[in-house]
Amino acid sequence: MVGPFSELVDDLNRREGVPPITCILSDGFMNFVAFPAAEKVGVPLVHLFTISACALLALKHHRSFLERCRATSTDDVSHSERIIDWIPGMKSMRERDMPNFLGSIDCDDPFVKFTLDVLDRTDKADATIINTFEELEQVVLTDVASLIRNIYAIGPVHLILDRIPRDEFISKHIHGNLWAEHTECLDWLDTKEPGSVLYVNFGSIAFLTHEQLTELAAGLANSDHSFLWVLRPDLVHGETVILPPGFVDETKERGFLSGWCPQEKVLNHSSIGGFLTHCGWNSILESLAAGVPMICWPKFADQQPNARYVCEEWNAGLEFGFDVNRDTVERVVKELLGSDKGKELKRSAVEWKRLAAEGSSLAGSSQNNMDKLIKDVMLRR
Structure with missing residues (x-):
């Protein structure tokens, strides 16, 4: 080159x-x-x-x-x-x-x-x-x-970009997504209570194994909390995404399975109470800028130090620990969305939102x- x-x-x-x-x-x-x-x-x-x-x-x-x-x-x-x-x-x-x-x-x-x-x-x-x-x-x-x-x-660059007037040409021809966006989830979020929904997204290129997908789905179902889950067609590396039998029927009243979504709009929606993320840097910045605390499940590259800083230095997230299974998923989701610790993390995330807006x-x-x-x-x- x-x-x-x-x-x-x-x-x-x-x-x-x-x-x-x-x-x-x-x-x-x-x-x-x-x-x-x-x-x-x-x-x-x-x-x-x-x-x-x-x-x-x-x-x-x-x-x-x-x-x-x-x-x-x-x-x-x-x-x-x-x-x-x-x-x-x-x-x-x-x-x-x-x-x-x-x-x-x-x-x-x-x-x-x-x-x-x-x-x-x-x-x-x-x-x-x-x-x-x-x-x-x-x-x-x-x-x-x-x-x-x-x-x-x-x-954060996305906040600085939001300050720039975007004319018709830029709106039509300059985008930052690898996948086409689906916006139906925003209408579904409108029906939910403030701070009640867990947003689940592993970014553009992070993968799960089929076993991890199954355990995550079971943990979300057992948590009894509402969730919006972005399911990329290639989320399971080398395999078709197949959810556990009965999962969709069991969670249809409180779960929404979506294609790629407008993440900034989702994170800034009042119904979102937490973000289960792979800890890519864009996702972390967008979550902090929206005042949303996180559950951290890093996969590779820079995601490990990002996750550690979210949880230990910025007090804005929880980590799964070494072993991620359905019991761990259920426990951490309940802790983030329904405990005093979760409220503390929310307050911290809201303060980072203020500081991000101030800095940009x-x-x-x-x-x-x-x-x-x-x-x-x-x-x-």
Whole structure:
């Protein structure tokens, strides 16, 4: 990709009537393509990481973590509960809270190697944007800034985007979903009591096994709480999604099975009381910005540190624990939607909603950081 992209940049710069390229903004994981082009043209390169600052910090230390894992490898479950106390800025982290690349601890694994190589090249950028806000990750951002120069917290991006007037062209042609949206669930939510519904969604690419699907369905049925469950057709990897016999009939009065839905609208609906999530960063930011507490079931990559911070640092969620079965699902759903602990988490989530709105406002920290980025980096010539 390096050659074609560099040729594109050169071609645009040679065209008459086309403004010259003055900066390249690249996803941080595409720096192997963007850096050679930016260096050739002589313009600043800005990385954008759409993961959390806590996940980025964990990834910057991931090579050392893997080396320690190989030195003390064991299948003992208690091993994964060991506290990591050697990463500056991260506390209360267990080994199982570190980024997980499908269980691989091999630095030569192609996915792991690619990620480590990317993180070794973060210094190639003139600046780095992280989709977060200072009020949420201030301590972590300070430690990330000691490893990556010129860090700018600009987020939550979806709240900033909501402030931008969207004309007819943008509304029709620019979208951020991998699946077509179904909106019927919003009418169903209108019939439910405030704070009574659990929203269940595992994002665009996370998978369940058939056994996990069965246990989750049984736990939701046994919880006696209402739920809105987004069922992607490929949710069970390599298999057809088949729900347990009798599940639909048993839960038809309090359950709604949906295709892909407008998640921001769902999370901001008054009937939503909690979110069972895989802990992708977009989902966490959207949940916090809506004031909705979470049940965390991380799957891979950055989702493990995200989940730990939601539960331990931001007091906005519950985790399943090591073993996820129908009894665990039932217990945690009841705790989130019907206990004093759930009310505490709701209050905390509502406070994060206030801070997210404040940070992404025109006078907020994210706008200030955007102004500094433009002045100090993008317009420096």
